[in-house]
Amino acid sequence: MSETMLELSNIVRSFEQAGTRLDVLRGAALTVRAGELVALVGPSGAGKSTLLHIAGLLERPTSGTVRIGGTDVSTLDDAKRTEVRRRSVGFVYQFHHLLPEFSALENIVLPQMIAGVARREAAKRAAELLRMVGLEARGDHRPARLSGGEQQRVAIARALANAPGLLIADEPTGNLDPNTAEGVFSMLTNLVRQSRVGALVATHNLDLARRMDRVLEMRDGLLVEH
Numbered sequence: 587m588s589e590t591m592l593e594l595s596n597i598v599r600s601f602e603q604a605g606t607r608l609d610v611l612r613g614a615a616l617t618v619r620a621g622e623l624v625a626l627v628g629p630s631g632a633g634k635s636t637l638l639h640i641a642g643l644l645e646r647p648t649s650g651t652v653r654i655g656g657t658d659v660s661t662l663d664d665a666k667r668t669e670v671r672r673r674s675v676g677f678v679y680q681f682h683h684l685l686p687e688f689s690a691l692e693n694i695v696l697p698q699m700i701a702g703v704a705r706r707e708a709a710k711r712a713a714e715l716l717r718m719v720g721l722e723a724r725g726d727h728r729p730a731r732l733s734g735g736e737q738q739r740v741a742i743a744r745a746l747a748n749a750p751g752l753l754i755a756d757e758p759t760g761n762l763d764p765n766t767a768e769g770v771f772s773m774l775t776n777l778v779r780q781s782r783v784g785a786l787v788a789t790h791n792l793d794l795a796r797r798m799d800r801v802l803e804m805r806d807g808l809l810v811e812h
Contacts, residue, residue: 591784592618597650612807618784625795628804676745680757682737691725715743735766753785
């Protein structure tokens with residue numbers, strides 16, 4: 587049995603609006619294991635982004651338990667949550683959010699140096715990740731000189747720079763044309779398998795969702811497996 591990289595148990599997230607309580611998540615639960623791609627689907631406004639933020643320790647649930655790599659992080663203070671997030675979680679968004687003044691290689695080096703890795707070692711890791719995403723010849727290019735698909739490949743490599751156990755991806759192909767999206771998805775799948783990272787991927791692309799290991803639908807604040 588593969589190691590569990592993410593476990594959410596009975597996650598509730600409520601908001602107060604004009605004196606009324608709005609329950610976005612009503613007891614959602616899921617697990618993501620090493621080397622597994624789990625699709626998260628559902629209409630806009632269903633709570634997918636809220637769930638991703640909770641899974642990635644960007645937001646606290648109203649109640650429930652979050653475990654990352656088997657460790658209960660629910661009660662950690664903000665400083666320790668930041669440490670776990672930096673060490674154990676990688677993020678990929680619909681828009682690449684690369685730093686425009688830095689090269690592709692430097693964009694992958696920076697998060698490693700922030701985590702305390704020496705520059706030479708970080709550059710070696712960045713070069714290896716660029717090779718894995720098929721962009722070893724583009725390392726000195728700034729984002730403006732890369733295509734949309736290439737930028738997203740660099741963003742995925744950056745998310746894996748610190749060798750996290752968990753990858754959170756929010757519409758990673760949503761800003762790409764179908765052919766480019768196919769290439770990026772195939773590359774992402776290969777990286778997840780090779781790196782043994784657990785990936786939770788929110789998407790509106792049902793064709794891609796069905797090609798992942800499992801599909802979870804957000805429905806009425808709960809997760810239903812297809």
